[in-house]
Amino acid sequence: MACRISELILDCADPERLAAFWSEVLGYVEIGREDDGGIEIGPPGVGFGGLQPTLILSPSSDPRPEKLRLHIDVNATDRDQDAELERLLALGAKPADVGQTGTEDWYVLADPEGNEFCLLRRRLQPL
Template sequence: MACRITELVLDCADPERLAAFWSEVLGYVEIGREDDGSIQIGPPGAGWGGPQPTLLLSLSSDPRAGKLPLHIDVNATDRDQDAELERLLALGAKTADVGQDSTVSWHVLADPEGNEFCLLRTRIKPL
C-alpha cells in the first residue's frame, strides 16, 4: 500500500481571503477552522480523507521569498481553458511570469496572495 495526499498546506497572511478564493476555484467548502486562524476547505460532502485532498490555509506572518518550490495545477471540468481563464481572473487570480515562453499550453496564474498555480489545457471529468 502506498501513501496518498490527503491535504495540502499553504501558509498565508489572510486565510479567510484565500479560503474564499480557492473554494470558488475548486468548488470546495469550508470544513474546519483552527484556533490559530487556519481554515481547511475541501470537497462538499467528503471532508478530510476523501478522494480529493483538502487545502489547509495556515495563518503565517513569515515573508515569502521568491517563487514557490511547489505549485498547484488545475484543469477545467465544465468549460474550455479560455472560459476557465476568464473565470479565474474574475475571481481575483492574476497572470504570472515564472519564465515560461509563449509556446506553452498552460497559463501561469497567481492567487490573491501571489502563490503561483497553473491552468492546464485539458478539460477533465468532475468527480
C-alpha cells in the first residue's frame, strides 16, 4: 500500500489573504479553521481525504520567503496557459525570477506573500 498526499501546509503571515488567493486559483472553498488561526481550503463538496489534497494556510510570525524546498505547480483546466496567466496576475500573483532562460514552457509566479509556484502549459481535465 502507498501513501497519498492529503494536505499541503503553507506557512504565511496572513492566512485570510492567502486562503482567498489560493481558493480563487484552485477553485477551492474554505473547509475549516484551525485553533491557531490556520485556514484549510479544499475542493467544494469534498473536503479532507478527496482526490485532491487540501491546502492549510498556517499563520507564522516567521514565514521564510527565501528558496522553498517545495512549491506548487498548477495547470489550467478550462482555458489556455496565457489566459490563465492573465487571471492569476489579476488575482495578485507576480512574475518571479528563479533563473529561468525564457524558453521554458511554464511561468514562475509568486503568490501575494512571495511563495513561488509554477503555471504549467498542459491543460488538465477537471476532476
